[in-house]
Amino acid sequence: MNLELRQLRHFVTVAEELHFGRAAERLHMTQPPLSQSIAGLEELLGAPLFLRNRRQVALTAAGSALLPEARRILEDAGALPALVRRVAAGEAGRLTLAFVSTADYSVLPAILQRYRAAFPDVGLVLREATSDVQAEELLSGRIDAGFVIPPLPSHTDAALAYMKVLEEPLILCAPAGLDVLRGGGPVRLRDLPPLPLVIFPRTAAPALHDAILSCFRAAGITPVIGQEALQMQTIVSLVSGGMGLALVPQSVSNLMRAGVEYRALLDPTPLAETGLAWRRDHDSPVLRGFLELLEKD
Numbered sequence: 001m002n003l004e005l006r007q008l009r010h011f012v013t014v015a016e017e018l019h020f021g022r023a024a025e026r027l028h029m030t031q032p033p034l035s036q037s038i039a040g041l042e043e044l045l046g047a048p049l050f051l052r053n054r055r056q057v058a059l060t061a062a063g064s065a066l067l068p069e070a071r072r073i074l075e076d077a078g079a080l081p082a083l084v085r086r087v088a089a090g091e092a093g094r095l096t097l098a099f100v101s102t103a104d105y106s107v108l109p110a111i112l113q114r115y116r117a118a119f120p121d122v123g124l125v126l127r128e129a130t131s132d133v134q135a136e137e138l139l140s141g142r143i144d145a146g147f148v149i150p151p152l153p154s155h156t157d158a159a160l161a162y163m164k165v166l167e168e169p170l171i172l173c174a175p176a177g178l179d180v181l182r183g184g185g186p187v188r189l190r191d192l193p194p195l196p197l198v199i200f201p202r203t204a205a206p207a208l209h210d211a212i213l214s215c216f217r218a219a220g221i222t223p224v225i226g227q228e229a230l231q232m233q234t235i236v237s238l239v240s241g242g243m244g245l246a247l248v249p250q251s252v253s254n255l256m257r258a259g260v261e262y263r264a265l266l267d268p269t270p271l272a273e274t275g276l277a278w279r280r281d282h283d284s285p286v287l288r289g290f291l292e293l294l295e296k297d
Helices: 005-017 020-026 031-045 061-088 108-118 131-140 206-218 232-240 250-254 285-295
Strands: 050-052 057-059 093-099 122-128 145-148 160-175 197-199 225-228 246-249 260-263 271-279
Touching (some): 005 031, 061 285, 093 285, 131 160, 131 271, 160 206, 232 246, 246 250
Parallel strands (some): 093 122, 197 225
16 A cells, blocks of 8 residues: 555545535645545545535545544654654653662762753663673663763773763761761771671672772771672661661762661772763764763763
């Protein structure tokens, strides 16, 4: 079937006028080509669309059924140029983002709010994943970009680009009620009781994992790892349950949990970094708009 929008437009105009002469005037054409167009449409569809006599033109049952569908098709077709222009400008489409759990308590909410305000017609798909998982998802094209904790695996260097988004200090996350926490001020690691360390596996973010252990070593402490967990909310829950203490990025203190207290550290600590990674060859207008929004900060 080689149905043309032109034929549907002719049909709708005749159906609205119920007069071939007036319809031809509206379409800025003569009546014979209009009649030929309608006859060709009827032949194509295999049914008469109009009842014609010398006095009047009326829709058949088939014509009445076709009319709303023809209008819908013409309306959808008319919207296509604007849609294509908006997609090309990054104003419509879909953006798939992954994020580490720390980003959920720091940069992610504000960035998503700004992006939704700037690009309300872009559909956002969000996935929580560790940095190592995100690296493979980016390489395979299953996500457009991801908030990660650097560095990413070395085999991704050539394929993935990276932008730093946030640096923040590490702080103490400890069970509430410890004597060292009285007074509410900063604490030293050497003043903490010998509780097990709750930390995420090294495979998830080796640089941050090593940085946390280096803080204890610099304080002359060899921590005993009691529990490992992938998600920050799980780590905080384990601390709340008395399973040990943890060092977490400062923004995790936004996660309020009964039985947990957060304290700044007097010890020197490295900064925990969060950034955005994406595939260098991923030429997506939607992704480009997201990157430009981040670069404005």
